[in-house]
Amino acid sequence: MNKKLYELPPLPYRLEDLEPHISREQLRIHYEIHHKAYVDGANRILQMMDKARAEGASFDVKAALKLLSFNIGGHILHTLYWHNMAPAGRAGGAPGGRIGDKIKEDFGSFDRFKNEFTEATLTVEGSGWGALTYCRNTNRLLIMQIEKHNVNIYPTIPIILVIDAFEHAYYIDYKNDRKKYLDNIWNIVNWDEVDKRFTKLT
Ligand SMILES: [Fe+2]
Numbered sequence: 001m002n003k004k005l006y007e008l009p010p011l012p013y014r015l016e017d018l019e020p021h022i023s024r025e026q027l028r029i030h031y032e033i034h035h036k037a038y039v040d041g042a043n044r045i046l047q048m049m050d051k052a053r054a055e056g057a058s059f060d061v062k063a064a065l066k067l068l069s070f071n072i073g074g075h076i077l078h079t080l081y082w083h084n085m086a087p088a089g090r091a092g093g094a095p096g097g098r099i100g101d102k103i104k105e106d107f108g109s110f111d112r113f114k115n116e117f118t119e120a121t122l123t124v125e126g127s128g129w130g131a132l133t134y135c136r137n138t139n140r141l142l143i144m145q146i147e148k149h150n151v152n153i154y155p156t157i158p159i160i161l162v163i164d165a166f167e168h169a170y171y172i173d174y175k176n177d178r179k180k181y182l183d184n185i186w187n188i189v190n191w192d193e194v195d196k197r198f199t200k201l202t
Helices: 024-055 059-083 097-107 111-121 178-188 191-201
Strands: 128-135 139-145 161-166
Touching: 024 059, 024 191, 059 161, 097 139, 097 191, 111 128, 111 139, 111 178, 128 191, 139 161
Parallel strands: none
Antiparallel strands: 128 139, 128 161
16 A cells, blocks of 8 residues: 655755745745645645555544645645745746736736735735636636635636745744735746746646
């Protein structure tokens, strides 16, 4: 019974590479402790369910599935987040490519998009995420607020950019100032990666 489990993926840059916007220590704790905890948490539940099924034992299905979706959501969102950031030298600014054009078409301007996205991420209730998604049915970019890692998700609408608004993403560098973190994060958004994700869908 050696079923596949989730793994902590390698970061696409070194821990210090997002400085000064995200410090080495902030990134290290976020990645090595918080992201890893979601991977381990998901695997623990999967293994518990595998064991219970093999033994014909019962388990609390509702509680297990709730925890599983929280942990898998955390793992998938963090993986997207690491890759939609890059060192400031090759990130930030206004997006080009097809995503740049689409943002202008749907939001009017990049500044308008940035303000709406920042507000969405700033006002996520409790801990959560701001996400840019693309609806293939209506050919629209949609901003989504994700509470925790798994609430308010639009089923089947794929995510192309996420910003982590859990306090664990910024408290070492910015204390409780989520707005200051969000103002700085735009310097390290990897628009090439976002454009690649968008282009693949269209
Ligand atoms: Fe996080």
